[in-house]
Ligand SMILES: *[C@@H]1O[C@H](CO)[C@@H](O)[C@H](O)[C@H]1NC(C)=O
Ligand SMILES: *[C@@H]1O[C@H](CO)[C@@H](O)[C@H](O)[C@H]1NC(C)=O
Ligand SMILES: *[C@@H]1O[C@H](CO)[C@@H](O)[C@H](O)[C@H]1NC(C)=O
């Protein structure tokens with residue numbers, strides 16, 4: 237994997253909205269967005285690493301709805317992070333590996349990599365794992381210090397929001413490819429290992445200087461078309477959903493502990509499991525027509541991950557109206573589903589995003 241050297245001119249332009257007011261706490265202006273995790277957050281990272289089409293979405297019909305071209309995003313359109321950036325009055329945030337020499341820092345960086353897990357072994361060799369993403373954050377900080385000086389770099393890192401989606405691949409990999417794993421290790425112990433590794437990285441990000449963390453909980457994995465297709469009667473996989481729930485409970489408890497123990501640590505936890513389950517159970521209530529079948533793919537539930545025809549099989553089907561689907565492909569939400577998640581995260585109530593929504597987290601000022 238190549239890591240381009242960066243030469244970042246920070247806030248070089250006086251026209252930059254990030255510098256013009258100097259108000260770190262007004263409608264989120266001046267607050268950077270750092271994005272980490274897996275395909276839910278990947279805006280093109282995997283286009284720049286040596287991997288396979290299984291871990292890429294840089295071919296049509298990905299991107300068709302909003303960008304009208306593939307970007308590497310695993311959706312027909314925007315990701316949750318794209319909407320959050322918009323609400324925070326930031327531009328689209330570029331992948332770290334896409335940034336070129338001398339490129340201006342425009343208010344954030346995206347480190348997320350499709351297929352990445354908290355465990356180093358999850359799709360090892362094909363993804364940028366969560367620990368490596370932390371290393372890249374450290375590299376970014378060095379560059380910021382060089383270009384902007386110590387104090388400015390520190391401020392950007394400290395005031396930034398760290399949007400993280402990680403863990404689902406650590407469960408999906410064994411569920412789909414090695415279901416026997418849970419005969420040799422209990423679900424609880426496995427979840428403990430995933431959470432332990434996430435905790436290590438969160439502490440690492442805190443040590444680098446990050447203070448505001450927005451965690452996207454794990455969704456109802458068992459109802460993703462790919463996982464649904466593995467059950468005998470096409471119902472959601474109870475096993476997968478159990479792992480997701482165990483994970484989310486353990487993660488919220490870790491976050492509360494970190495808030496107590498680490499001075500200035502602030503977080504938001506998005507209950508993606510509950511909000512996603514509601515949409516899957518009552519699609520029409522949320523403007524969807526289809527929540528079981530994917531829009532793009534092949535076979536039952538269009539659960540075969542052939543969307544785009546680059547992953548082994550050339551033949552696949554594509555729905556006409558992705559906005560009517562909760563899932564664009566066998567694992568990933570549609571632009572519209574992502575929009576709804578982002579709005580809930582931005583200004584939703586405490587029932588879905590707690591203890592602060594992102595609008596509040598962006599505004600929050602540290603003493
Ligand atoms: C934060 O907001 C308050 C109230 O709007 C304002 O008085 C203050 O100047 C702001 N702080 C910064 C650093 O802009
Ligand atoms: C990319 O990975 C493949 C298979 O893992 C390997 O054969 C190839 O040499 C790698 N290419 C580069 C440029 O590292
Ligand atoms: C992280 O995961 C590894 C397995 O990849 C495990 O051996 C280790 O105990 C985990 N670390 C923590 C702190 O849980």
Ligand SMILES: *[C@@H]1O[C@H](CO)[C@@H](O)[C@H](O)[C@H]1NC(C)=O
Pocket residue numbers: 468469471
């Ligand atoms: C599908 O099977 C599961 C048990 O494997 C059962 O709990 C569930 O009720 C069944 N659903 C339908 C729709 O038949």
Ligand SMILES: *[C@@H]1O[C@H](CO)[C@@H](O)[C@H](O)[C@H]1NC(C)=O
Pocket residue numbers: 535540541542549
């Ligand atoms: C997906 O499609 C390919 C090609 O038709 C087939 O070989 C494979 O078994 C299918 N996989 C699943 C999980 O349906």
Ligand SMILES: *[C@@H]1O[C@H](CO)[C@@H](O)[C@H](O)[C@H]1NC(C)=O
Pocket residue numbers: 323579582583
């Ligand atoms: C929540 O934020 C979204 C996106 O900015 C906006 O469209 C919506 O009106 C807001 N809702 C409320 C209740 O403020």
